[in-house]
Amino acid sequence: MRDPRYAKLAGVLVNYSVAVEKGDLVAIQGSAIAEPLLAEIYRAVLEAGAHPILRVQLPGLTEMFFKLAKQHQLKYVNPVAEFEIENLDKVISLWADSNTKSLANVDSKRQAVRSKATSKLFMRFMQRESAGDLKWVGTQFPCNASAQDAEMSLEEYEDFVLKACMLHLKDPIAAWKRVHGKQKKICRQLNERKKIRVVAEGTDLTMSVEGRTWVNCDGTANMPDGEIFTGPVEDSMEGTVSFSFPAFYSGREADGVKLTFKKGKVVKATASKNEDFLHAMLDSDDGARRVGEFAIGTNYSIQKFTKNTLFDEKIGGTFHMALGASIPESGGKNESGIHWDIVNDMRSGGKIYADGKIIYKDGEFTI
Amino acid sequence: MTDPRYEKLAKVLVDYCLDVQKKDLVLIRAGLPAAPLVREVYREVLLAGGHPMTRVALPGATEIFFGHAKKHQLEFVSPVAEHEVDKIDKLLAIRGTENTKSLTNVDPAKQTAVARAQSDLRQRYQDRVAAGEISWCVTQFPCNASAQDAEMSLEEYEDFVLRACLVHKKDPVAAWKGIKRKQAKLCRYLNDVGKIRIVKEGTDISMLVKGRTWINSDGRNNMPSGEIFTGPIEDSVEGTVAFTFPACYGGREVHDVRLTFKKGKVVKARASKGEDFLRSMLDTDEGARFVGEIAVGTNYAVEKFTKNTLFDEKIGGTIHMAVGSSYPKSGGKNKSAIHWDMVADMRDGGKIYADGKVIYKDGQFTLG
Numbered sequence: 146m147r148d149p150r151y152a153k154l155a156g157v158l159v160n161y162s163v164a165v166e167k168g169d170l171v172a173i174q175g176s177a178i179a180e181p182l183l184a185e186i187y188r189a190v191l192e193a194g195a196h197p198i199l200r201v202q203l204p205g206l207t208e209m210f211f212k213l214a215k216q217h218q219l220k221y222v223n224p225v226a227e228f229e230i231e232n233l234d235k236v237i238s239l240w241a242d243s244n245t246k247s248l249a250n251v252d253s254k255r256q257a258v259r260s261k262a263t264s265k266l267f268m269r270f271m272q273r274e275s276a277g278d279l280k281w282v283g284t285q286f287p288c289n290a291s292a293q294d295a296e297m298s299l300e301e302y303e304d305f306v307l308k309a310c311m312l313h314l315k316d317p318i319a320a321w322k323r324v325h326g327k328q329k330k331i332c333r334q335l336n337e338r339k340k341i342r343v344v345a346e347g348t349d350l351t352m353s354v355e356g357r358t359w360v361n362c363d364g365t366a367n368m369p370d371g372e373i374f375t376g377p378v379e380d381s382m383e384g385t386v387s388f389s390f391p392a393f394y395s396g397r398e399a400d401g402v403k404l405t406f407k408k409g410k411v412v413k414a415t416a417s418k419n420e421d422f423l424h425a426m427l428d429s430d431d432g433a434r435r436v437g438e439f440a441i442g443t444n445y446s447i448q449k450f451t452k453n454t455l456f457d458e459k460i461g462g463t464f465h466m467a468l469g470a471s472i473p474e475s476g477g478k479n480e481s482g483i484h485w486d487i488v489n490d491m492r493s494g495g496k497i498y499a500d501g502k503i504i505y506k507d508g509e510f511t512i
Numbered sequence: 513m514t515d516p517r518y519e520k521l522a523k524v525l526v527d528y529c530l531d532v533q534k535k536d537l538v539l540i541r542a543g544l545p546a547a548p549l550v551r552e553v554y555r556e557v558l559l560a561g562g563h564p565m566t567r568v569a570l571p572g573a574t575e576i577f578f579g580h581a582k583k584h585q586l587e588f589v590s591p592v593a594e595h596e597v598d599k600i601d602k603l604l605a606i607r608g609t610e611n612t613k614s615l616t617n618v619d620p621a622k623q624t625a626v627a628r629a630q631s632d633l634r635q636r637y638q639d640r641v642a643a644g645e646i647s648w649c650v651t652q653f654p655c656n657a658s659a660q661d662a663e664m665s666l667e668e669y670e671d672f673v674l675r676a677c678l679v680h681k682k683d684p685v686a687a688w689k690g691i692k693r694k695q696a697k698l699c700r701y702l703n704d705v706g707k708i709r710i711v712k713e714g715t716d717i718s719m720l721v722k723g724r725t726w727i728n729s730d731g732r733n734n735m736p737s738g739e740i741f742t743g744p745i746e747d748s749v750e751g752t753v754a755f756t757f758p759a760c761y762g763g764r765e766v767h768d769v770r771l772t773f774k775k776g777k778v779v780k781a782r783a784s785k786g787e788d789f790l791r792s793m794l795d796t797d798e799g800a801r802f803v804g805e806i807a808v809g810t811n812y813a814v815e816k817f818t819k820n821t822l823f824d825e826k827i828g829g830t831i832h833m834a835v836g837s838s839y840p841k842s843g844g845k846n847k848s849a850i851h852w853d854m855v856a857d858m859r860d861g862g863k864i865y866a867d868g869k870v871i872y873k874d875g876q877f878t879l880g
Contacts, residue, residue, distance in 0.1 A: 191580040192580055194585070201568040201570050202568075203554075205551055209554060210558065213555065214558060223563065224537075225592065228595040
């Protein structure tokens, strides 16, 4: 039996997010756990007249690889994967785990060797994407492991994910186009502004965004989506921020994170849980103490924090900041091996000022 | 927790069948139900120092493809698949599906269109195999769909498959090497034989094999294996053969097939069920009425017919003949789009004569 919800989601991903066209070579990647959605995407890609190639991953192989691989295997770059990246027109990635913590005990040094070896693949992917030669979208398949992180039953989590993707609406693509239109207006206005100030309980932060571009996240690279972001001027961040939600990075968690900035750099960092981890992350490299992204989440179908950045950073009524690498599209210039999004709730009294004028209050834009 | 049986089977596949070497790029192609074995093979390839890559088929994807693909999609050859064929060193195909009949209602014309479009790619692969650049092996994961065809419970079928692969033995690789040595002797003997005659109830058939090569199927390309075969001289097959077991092809079954040959060609074909299908297959092309392969199954751990050629043709105490294309390495020259193996039981009084001398009786070779 086909699940009509996944058929609908597949339609949004294929026809809206990456806009598959006849003759496209389309990779569909995801864990075997996401089987029902993989099958619907495969069907939708065929219906669009394109050529789907399925890349079904089996749970458990990545941990096995990190446990057993010798140096020559960790450093190996598969020539078929290299060739594939050069030839794909569209990529649809599904996240689905049987266990979101399965890599928790992997030696991070081995992971680093692997990341370094495959970075040229990642770079080519990014280059082709920014040149417009390749389009990518990532989405989450509602599976038990993520439902568990979200502290929900699988059925509740399915509803949560599908609502976040606006699949409960009659015409989700029209809804995403409306999001695009609405956010475009906000981005246009913010592109004219120079200084942003964010005020909430325990938070008073200012930054310059002069000359930077606000990017409209409208469901074409992430599903669900709903945020606008930019890269603040690197040495301009001043003040203190207290994050209301825990900060997650590769399966680890720091709670009650509080950061103080001077001339764009974190000069003080405290946390109520895992402060050592926070400090270690900030010491990763030069750019890890600077902010690469400042963003406002606009998806009001997402209300609950679920320990999954794809959703958490989109929560309507929150802002997030990423320590580390900026996204070149925004004009940000910060470079780092990390990009760590940390989210703060603004729904209870938070305010954002642009050039001294209030533009956002209690989790809603007022412009 | 790993299943020790699959760990053992994986060792046979990686160390014996494929002989994976350090830095080999090893493609593991499998159906999703075979995941437990894929995991173990992946592990063994890593331990051997190779680079494993998996291509797991999504259940239902092939039906979806045939249901929706238009002409340009049926005829599409992925450049990535071409590159893959050029780069891999080893290929393991692990069969395992949820439903062995899922393609029964697909329009054969669409299947032919895909086969035609992929023929260059297949040739490219076969050229690399022939040049010794790719080693390959096909095996079966014991899944419910195949257990159902075999009319067994899953647990019974698991035991059947693993025993057939000699995985119940302490050292399966040593056991396969023993089979290889034993069969090498038989092949050496048969390579000097001019004429073969097979006799049993309802069957008396003779053929020339002079100058042809008997191939020792020792488990490297098929797991399980256990057969020796050659390609008879195309116009030499004379007489009648009655096949004991149903002949299965493309998910269809023909019962009690009886073929009569004159000058190598099928001149009479009868069946108690599926005779029309048998005739239409024999009419596929010129070569479909000639024998491409004569073989003796030698795997005595396989006793039961399970509607799966990988096993059926290996049953110890059977012979099989394929109508259609021959294997070039046997010296056979028959060409056809089909290769249809049909199996006859020899355990109840069957005899094989080589140049007039009995060499096989009641399902066993009698050579010293």
